[in-house]
Amino acid sequence: MAIRVPTRQLFIGGEWREPVLKKRIPIINPATEQIVGDIPAATAEDVEIAVEAARKAFSRNKGQDWPSTSGAYRAKYLRAIAAKITERKSELGKLEVIDCGKPLDEALWDMDDVAGCFEYYADLAEGLDAKQKAPVSLPMETFKSYVLKEPLGVVALITPWNYPLLMGAWKVAPALAAGCTAILKPSELASVTCLELADVCREVGLPPGVLNILTGFGTEAGAPLASHPHVDKVAFTGSSATGSKIMTSAAQMIKPVSMELGGKSPIIVFEDVDLDKAAEWTLFGCFWTNGQICSATSRLLVHVSVIFSVLNTYQMTSQPVLYSSCFGLIFHDLKSRIELLFLKALHQSFWTGLSNGPKRLRFLILLKKVVGLAQLLVEGRQYEKVLEFIATAKSEGATILSGGDRPKHLTTGFFVEPTIITDVTTSMQIWREEVFGPVLCVKTFGTEDEAIELANDTHYGLGAAVISNDLERCDRVTKAFRAGIVWINCSQPCFCQAPWGGIKRSGFGRELGEWGLENYLSVKQVTQYI
């Protein structure tokens, strides 16, 4: 994939600007470990200049300032950005691959989602004008009251590396639609496409200072930005640890924050499932984007009896009589055997699918992505962290059913095998903490109540999935899940029209949909004596 990474500067006040301290951060291609370019490293000095530029664009003195433009006017810019992203989709997708190791087809889908997100918020910006002065009914006729929805001000948007441009779009599009001016601080590990977004904004003539993009380290650029007294709100996506630090500094100024944080999401597979579908969603839910998804359903809870249908469906040679005759034991001594067989059967089902030709093409696609293939992690530290998680799981007594290491045939690159772990107890680190890599833990359960209890036994509350043909049961389980997002008979689909966010240590506030726009609006109540 021959593509050159453009050399860019910080984007402040509509212009490229060299960082005050002239520092740069190397970009490392995770597949080759080669340096392929660099990005500017902003520091507190640059934050000052960027906040001033955003404040100037937000100032209400000149009549043509961004917050006092109509939603329809702002929508035109959002649509122009969407069109440019679509025009440059192939180039942006390839840059994303080099920068964060994403498979190209996934990166290209992300670019469609980025453009779709800008289009969607263009629609909502247009709708905002008609929603102004919504009347409030009062108990006295001598007063009338209405509500104005106004942009919150200058907002800091701090994002992670797993969906570099898409996470930026989820924040930039609604913030600009609402009439806020913004400073985007993407992750130092993957900022290349966000700097290209700056180029897109320049090309479409977005007014200076409306969107500023500062690349740099969290401590050097993110922290001074989040704590800046002239920043009115911080919208953050990243780890719970960083989210906690940002909340602490925001608390000093009673600054509003929204938090999209980590997760350790469960997927429950009941006994009445179509196994092919269950296998497909289980693997997709955990290994998509190389397992580096906040909402990855990385804890598989599978009903013990699923093993019998697996054995029937795939005619496994492993003595089904033995297993049916010791049904009682399954609940006690054979749990780990069952987990193991279930997963072996899943693998078997993929190979069967492969040999069955084009009708089972979806298996081929999944197989390419998951079974037996390495998954590429964003950078060296993350790679080491994932291998440490696996080593700790082993030392705590878990069984590595498949994967668990760097693939032998790949000598360079931050590759880890897709890993499936059984014999896990609920106190193990691998069950409790977010790995953010291609690692699936498996446990069996006997009853619906047990499944729900295991699913909710976590500090996190982002996503949760249930796979069952009994829709009444799905409904019960959905209500019982302590999570912000629930998937029924699937895992991970995400639409910019629907709200996204978590509870507990996965954060608060919602992105996407109309909820995403509300994040950047304040409500002004006006009451008139008549």
Ligand code: NAD
């Ligand atoms: P991270 O917390 O290390 O970094 C996120 C961003 O915060 C980066 O831009 C970083 O430079 C910045 N940052 C770091 N320290 C900072 C500080 N002290 N002050 C201000 N900014 C600071 O997270 P990451 O490793 O980039 O991303 C992975 C995490 O993101 C995972 O936990 C994942 O679950 C989470 N995530 C959540 C969602 C969601 O929607 N809930 C989506 C994607 C990723």
